[in-house]
Amino acid sequence: MNGIAQKSAVETTSGKTPSLETEGQPSTENKPGDSYVQSFARGLEVIRSFSADAPSQTLSEVASRTGLTRAGARRILLTLQTLGYVEGDGKYFALTPRILDLGFAYLSSQPLWNLATPLMETLAESVQESCSAGVLDGLDIVYVARVHTHKIMSTNLGVGSRLPAFWTSMGRVLLAGLSDDRLQALMATRPREAFTRYTLMEDGALLQAIAQVRSQGWALINQELEEGLISVAAPLFNAQGQVVAAINVSGQANRTNAEEMQARIVPPLLRTAQGVSQLLRTARR
Numbered sequence: 001m002n003g004i005a006q007k008s009a010v011e012t013t014s015g016k017t018p019s020l021e022t023e024g025q026p027s028t029e030n031k032p033g034d035s036y037v038q039s040f041a042r043g044l045e046v047i048r049s050f051s052a053d054a055p056s057q058t059l060s061e062v063a064s065r066t067g068l069t070r071a072g073a074r075r076i077l078l079t080l081q082t083l084g085y086v087e088g089d090g091k092y093f094a095l096t097p098r099i100l101d102l103g104f105a106y107l108s109s110q111p112l113w114n115l116a117t118p119l120m121e122t123l124a125e126s127v128q129e130s131c132s133a134g135v136l137d138g139l140d141i142v143y144v145a146r147v148h149t150h151k152i153m154s155t156n157l158g159v160g161s162r163l164p165a166f167w168t169s170m171g172r173v174l175l176a177g178l179s180d181d182r183l184q185a186l187m188a189t190r191p192r193e194a195f196t197r198y199t200l201m202e203d204g205a206l207l208q209a210i211a212q213v214r215s216q217g218w219a220l221i222n223q224e225l226e227e228g229l230i231s232v233a234a235p236l237f238n239a240q241g242q243v244v245a246a247i248n249v250s251g252q253a254n255r256t257n258a259e260e261m262q263a264r265i266v267p268p269l270l271r272t273a274q275g276v277s278q279l280l281r282t283a284r285r
Contacts, residue, residue, distance in 0.1 A: 056094040136174040169233035170246035172219035177243025234273035
């Protein structure tokens with residue numbers, strides 16, 4: 001399971017999108033009429049082609065990973081280089097720190113997470129485990145806030161990290177907040193590869209687990225994503241009562257088993273989630 005965070009990000013964000021597989025003919029599904037700017041979409045695809053597995057790439061590699069022609073990939077890379085988002089040495093291209101401005105724009109437009117961090121820090125200190133907040137993005141969860149105590153995974157996680165939603169506690173909570181139609185649509189496109197011997201793979205088992213989360217109001221994942229990793233999560237609600245994010249506490253199974261997680265950590269986790277949800281309801285938009 002080494003590198004699970006990077007593996008997840010590559011599998012879910014750097015594959016060819018339908019609109020880019022044939023450069024001249026984007027799919028109608030992803031091209032909503034004249035409002036779709038194909039060149040902009042291609043530029044984003046080029047940015048997403050870089051990852052922990054591919055931190056620097058040749059022009060040919062970018063073209064292969066995005067489905068673009070070499071000429072198309074070259075134009076986009078040189079444009080990004082002119083704007084300062086990409087650097088190159090004549091053969092290899094890599095993202096520059098300026099690319100972080102794009103992610104920071106999201107975080108800075110969501111002041112809730114700055115307000116929520118003190119509550120998360122209090123929770124992490126009280127239970128002596130790491131605490132995180134995340135949102136759903138397709139088949140992934142994306143970390144938007146993180147308070148570290150111990151290194152619990154084989155890969156360090158931070159703001160912006162992505163993990164598969166169906167096998168994370170925050171993901172199960174966020175999936176439980178979806179409509180049945182949306183959940184079924186995501187279920188149909190989810191990966192079919194197990195991460196560990198404990199990973200739930202059958203649709204029926206996953207739907208039953210998500211239904212249990214809906215019923216009890218929190219989720220527990222025991223070594224489904226990485227052996228030795230256990231976590232619990234609770235939903236965060238907006239003023240309309242919709243699940244818009246999740247908060248979790250993660251630990252090591254050899255130090256905190258499932259029964260202790262439920263008895264010792266779920267109650268303060270739920271209280272913290274209520275506090276953050278209150279911030280969500282009262283924070284100015």
